[in-house]
Amino acid sequence: QFHEGLDLKPIRRDKRGEATDPIFAVMDGVVRHLATAPGSGGYGRYVVLEHPAAKPAVYSLYAHLGAIDPALRLGGAVKRGQTIGTMGRSAGGYTIPRERAHLHLEIGLMVTRQFAAWYGSRGFGSPNAHGLWNGLNLMGIDPLDLFNALRDGDVDSLAEYFEEMTPVLRVRIASVRIPDFTERYPGLVQRRDGAFVGGWDIWINATGLPFRWRALEPADVKDWKPGEVRLFDVDERAIAAVRSRSLVSRHRGTLVPGEDLETVLAQLFGPRGVRPRG
DSSP states (O other), X not given: OOSSSEEEOOSOBOTTSOBOOEEEOSSSEEEEEEEOOTTSSTTOSEEEEEOTTSSSOOEEEEESEEEEOTTOOTTOEEOTTOEEEEEBOXXXXXXXXXXXXXXXXXXXXXOOSOHHHHHHHHTOSSOOTTGGGSGGGEEEEOHHXXXXXXXXXXXXXXHHHHHTOOOSEEEEEOOOOOOXXXXXXXXXXXXXXXXXXXXXXXXXXXXXXXXXXXEEOGGGGTTOOTTBEEEESOOHHHHHHHOSOOOEEEETTEEEEOHHHHHHHHHHHOTTSOBTTO
16 A cells, blocks of 8 residues: 555565565665664664656655665665665564565655754654654655556656646645755746746645646735645545545635645745645
8 A cells, every 4th residue: 555655575585484585776876864773763774865867856765674785875876776775674663573574665755955944843852863864854656656657658757757647736825935845856846037936836646745836926926925825626536535645624614735735835835934724
């Protein structure tokens, strides 16, 4: 079942029944994060690679590893198909039984480089041990859907896959802020050079990913309050079918951002940069 990633079961086990499958990088990339302490978070031991040559420059994440290849170094280059670790069942705060050992694979986008400010504003009561590569700052697409689309020739590239992604709603926000998301993934953004930004239209897919952006002129949000958010073109049936994200709710009879969508918008525009309920 998709949950911002895909769980892959082992095909090799040792005499004790532990998974021994080698884990390979899905494409050329750079090592961005090595979580070697198995109890430091729900992902257990995990590796994050970033793929700068891809458009957009997605990350890939490999979680619950039994071991991480000791040759990996932060900032080091990795080739597609290179072994980066061994499948396992490491986790923090809970136990994965031996028979349920698996790889949790994610491919997706980082929400913001201002994650520390958002994390600090939430009062979680524990330090952020993983910096920008905390799972709360990562949003995955469906790796199996991407693989099938590429294999079957439905798309020729990641860029085309994102272009053909189906939205379930459009967010319009009155904000002059330029989220760093738009600067890191310029291929997802429609913006006129030199034009003053008065707000944004953001298309959201069924898992909450802000995958298409259009900069608005001030006239498009005239008389709106700073940070005001409104929803358009909401496909409630498609949202309900996924059931993995709280994207919309009702407030006094009006559709407004749900808890998960509010979180993403607060990460993108700053903890005080959004007024989702007017």
